Amino acid sequence: MSFPEYPDYKGSGVDWLDEIPEHWKVIAAKRGISVLTDFTANGSFASLAENVEYQSSGYARLIRMTDLRQNLETEGVWVDENAYRYLEKSSLTGGELLMASVGSVGLIYLMPEVDYPASLAPNMYLLKTNTSLLSKFFYWSLLSEGGQSQILQVATTTAQPKLNKDNVRSIVLALPTVQEQTKIVRFLDHETARIDALIVEQQGLIGLLKEKRQAAISHAVTNGLDTTVPMKDSGVEWVGEVPAHWNVGTLRWYATIQGGVAKGKDYEGRETVLMPYLRVANVQNGFVDLSEVKEISVLESEVERYSLRAGDVLMNEGGDNDKLGRGTVWQGQITPCLHQNHVFAIRPNNSLTAEWLATLTQSEQARFYFFLNSKQSTNLASISASNVMSLALPLPPVSEQQQILSYLDQHRAWHEQLVEVATSTVELLKERRSALISAAVTGKIDVRSWLPPASAPTQELEREAV
Incomplete structure (x- = not known):
């Protein structure tokens, strides 16, 4: 949608305003x-x-x-x-x-x-x-x-x-005159409301896509991909039924857990080394954020004790509820690298792939388990190493784990593409909203003859944004 300009302009004398309508x-x-x-x-x-x-x-x-x-x-x-x-x-x-x-x-x-x-x-x-x-x-x-x-x-x-x-x-x-101000206000009230409605719609779509992604993960890691296989009761209420040929056991059967280094240790009089280490803020849902990696002083003899290995699954011990227990695989991007005591390092054995465990922590069932077994305080939660290792694992054979993970990777790529389109649309709509406000209040467009349409289809505006 385009709007006409005023017939005559004059210099405003203000650089950022440039020209304004002759009568303003x-x-x-x-x-x-x-x-x-x-x-x-x-x-x-x-x-x-x-x-x-x-x-x-x-x-x-x-x-x-x-x-x-x-x-x-x-x-x-x-x-x-x-x-x-x-x-x-x-x-x-x-x-x-x-x-x-x-x-x-x-x-x-x-x-x-x-x-x-x-x-x-x-x-x-x-x-x-x-x-x-x-x-x-x-x-x-x-x-x-x-x-x-x-x-x-x-x-x-x-x-x-x-x-x-x-x-x-x-x-x-x-x-401009008060009469013209009134028209500009009515125009902006109407047009920004249309844009805001579209933004809410796109944000709702992003939320729905994230829910579908969560549902796809939750179904795949507890039911698999083959709908024809026999099922059995997992014996765990919050897991439900799993394929009959899968194992179900607690995490401690298939992995070990390593605690991290605590801040604030007193090393006075002893020689220390400065090492990079990961905090809760670095462990995001499905990826490691390395934009800011801090350093900590430890004894040289402690470096091996708190060092991460490629293939470790990082899980947060506490923080906001959405951060609790979320896992991602450490790929050894920094070597050596330590981890804070509020970040657990889970080391799987040969029957459990790190990627399977990290994906399982993103499922609705695991989120429910972490919430149920956490200690809650105002806006914060924490979970013990013992409770983490008591997490029940639906566990298919390694080959099937890889097959399911491959499917979820393809689903993730499709999902991220849709989210990216919706996110881009939101940003374009916000830019259009800002540009429209600026153009109207500085006289770059003439809305004196504008009338609100009988109906305001949002599809046209959405096409312009995209």
Whole structure:
């Protein structure tokens, strides 16, 4: 879909804006906005309401960027009525334009409507526009490439980026009439919603493809490829039935486990060597991430004890639930290389291929086992070496293991190709969204005659993105 240009343009006097429509103006934001901060700053709130604490419930909610990112679905922090009466100066009801002032500068949100008292949290600005500038037009201008670039340029950086009020007031924008702003806002609301819907659709497809990949692995490592073979009860509830000629045994029957080196050992007065070692962050689902390999000091006599061998299966002892127990085969990319004590090295014997074990750890059945036998804490989990070695293995003959793995490799290549296409489509749609916003708020396209179609087929937009 293409849009017309304006009939006449003039120089803007601003390099990044280039030319703007003849009847548009260039203004600094200070001519169209006032900038309010939260009223918990500078000790004034503390002096007014001594001993006030943020709470998990209360009379009024303080709106943070964290809450807005999740559409206010977080529990949030609250204050009592006495505190809110002071904070009413920056009260929020819905539709207000909010900007991060510290940290994630460049984040802009429109406040959703709420049915409870709310006020601005620290590290945010409330931007109020006058009659010459629509709040929603300013919102789209700030989200444009030029708006974001200016915010990052004017932000001061110490420990983290920070915007003061003068930084915000200095932002430059191209300004049409209020009537034209209204049309641009309607156009962008409609067109970005279409693009967002397509992005969600493609992201859903990526999720579905990953589920199908998981299901294919889970079925293959417990049922095999031949649907005609007799089946038997594995004797393990979470495994179910397996082909009758397969063995089922615990991992300790078919492999040994090697623990890793612990950080923080005291080697004072003893000679050490500096060695590369793998951490939990290096062991990903199905591959080893070697983009950052750290080093650790150990005694020379400990190098052999903690060294990895090509063919070891690396499994994580702890971390987030999605990292727990996930396995991948170490191919000896770095020699010698040690491993941290939170990464297990499993060394299979001749009846178990490393690739079979690593693939099995990606199955739904193994994920369930690791979760069931882990110790859970807030957002973290861990599993013991003993529980890892008690993992039940459906085990076909080595030749059949290789046949199944070959099939799964072909399936993986097909799956990755589809995911890559969908991921590329998402990125192209995001680029188109950004370009459309920038073109509309700088007058590079003329949408004054644009009308929302009676129906908005997404197929056309998707074809353009691809």
